[in-house]
Amino acid sequence: MRIKTLIAGLAMTTALTVPGLAMARPITLTTTLKNYGGNGAYLALYVTDASGAYKGTLWVAGSKSKYYSHLSGWERASRGNVAGINGITGASVGAGRTLKVTVDLADALFDAGYKLHIDVAAEDMRDSPSEVVVPLTTAGAGRPMAGRSYIQTFTYGM
Amino acid sequence: MKRTVLIAAIISGALASPVALAREDDCKVPMAQWQPREAVERMAKAQGWTVRRIKVDDGCYQIRGIDADGREIAVKIDPGSLAIVRMKHRNGRGDGDDGRSAVPMPPANEILTGPTPPKAVIQ
Numbered sequence: 563m564r565i566k567t568l569i570a571g572l573a574m575t576t577a578l579t580v581p582g583l584a585m586a587r588p589i590t591l592t593t594t595l596k597n598y599g600g601n602g603a604y605l606a607l608y609v610t611d612a613s614g615a616y617k618g619t620l621w622v623a624g625s626k627s628k629y630y631s632h633l634s635g636w637e638r639a640s641r642g643n644v645a646g647i648n649g650i651t652g653a654s655v656g657a658g659r660t661l662k663v664t665v666d667l668a669d670a671l672f673d674a675g676y677k678l679h680i681d682v683a684a685e686d687m688r689d690s691p692s693e694v695v696v697p698l699t700t701a702g703a704g705r706p707m708a709g710r711s712y713i714q715t716f717t718y719g720m
Numbered sequence: 721m722k723r724t725v726l727i728a729a730i731i732s733g734a735l736a737s738p739v740a741l742a743r744e745d746d747c748k749v750p751m752a753q754w755q756p757r758e759a760v761e762r763m764a765k766a767q768g769w770t771v772r773r774i775k776v777d778d779g780c781y782q783i784r785g786i787d788a789d790g791r792e793i794a795v796k797i798d799p800g801s802l803a804i805v806r807m808k809h810r811n812g813r814g815d816g817d818d819g820r821s822a823v824p825m826p827p828a829n830e831i832l833t834g835p836t837p838p839k840a841v842i843q
Contacts, residue, residue, distance in 0.1 A: 586835075588836070618830050650837070655842055656842070660843040661842050663839070663840040666835065666836055667831065
C-alpha cells in the first residue's frame with residue numbers, strides 16, 4: 563500500500579514538473595557589431611510587453627555601472643535597477659565582434675506582443691537606445707535584422 | 721582588604737584574558753589522537769578537493785587547495801575527528817556552511833524564470 567502511494571505520488575509530481583520544464587526554452591540571441599572604429603560597446607538586452615512596459619533584462623554587456631546611463635532606454639525602463647541585473651552582466655563587446663547570449667525564455671513570451679530591445683553605447687560616440695526593437699515571434703526566429711548604427715545583424719534562434 | 725580583592729581581580733583578569741582571546745577555530749587534540757596526513761588527504765579527496773598543501777596551524781590541519789567547483793579554499797580540519805572546523809574561500813569570507821553557491825542567482829525579474837542562468841560569449 564505504502565509503495566503504491568509512493569509511486570502515485572511520484573507520478574503526480576513528475577507530471578507536474580515536466581510541463582513546467584517544457585514551458586521555457588533556450589534562446590540564443592546573436593548580436594554582431596559593425597566595425598564602427600571605437601572602443602568596446604555597452605549593450606543592454608531587455609524585454610517590454612505589448613503596452614511597452616518593461617518586463618525584464620536578459621543581459622548587460624559592460625560591467626561598469628557608471629556608464630549605464632548611456633544605455634538610456636534601458637536605464638529609463640528599468641529605473642536603473644542595478645541590483646536586478648546581478649549575474650547577467652559581462653564584458654563589453656568590441657567593434658566587429660559577436661555577442662552570443664543564451665537564455666531560457668518562457669514560451670508565453672512568444673507571439674504575445676513582447677518586444678526585445680537592444681540599447682548600445684560606446685565611449686565618445688553617440689548613444690543608441692533601442693537600436694534594435696524586434697517582436698518576439700516564432701516566425702521571426704532565425705531572421706537576421708540590422709540595427710541603426712552599431713549593430714550589423716541581430717538574430718534570435720530557438 | 722578591599723585592595724587585596726582588587727589586586728586579585730586584576731590578576732585573575734589578566735590570567736583569564738588570554739584564554740578568552742583564544743580563537744574559536746583552534747583545535748585542542750592531544751598529539752596521540754592525531755590522524756595521519758594520509759587520512760587528511762583521503763578526506764579531502766572524498767570531498768572532491770584538489771589538495772595543494774597540508775600544514776598544521778593553530779593545532780589544526782589546514783588544507784589549501786581547490787574545491788569541486790574550482791574555487792580556491794583554505795580549510796581547517798580537526799586532527800582527531802577530521803571534521804571541518806572552518807572553511808574559507810578565496811574571497812576571504814568564511815562560508816563553509818551557509819549554503820551559498822558559486823553560481824550567481826538569476827535576478828528576480830519576470831522574464832528569467834528558467835532553471836539555467838543566462839550565459840554569454842563574445843566571438
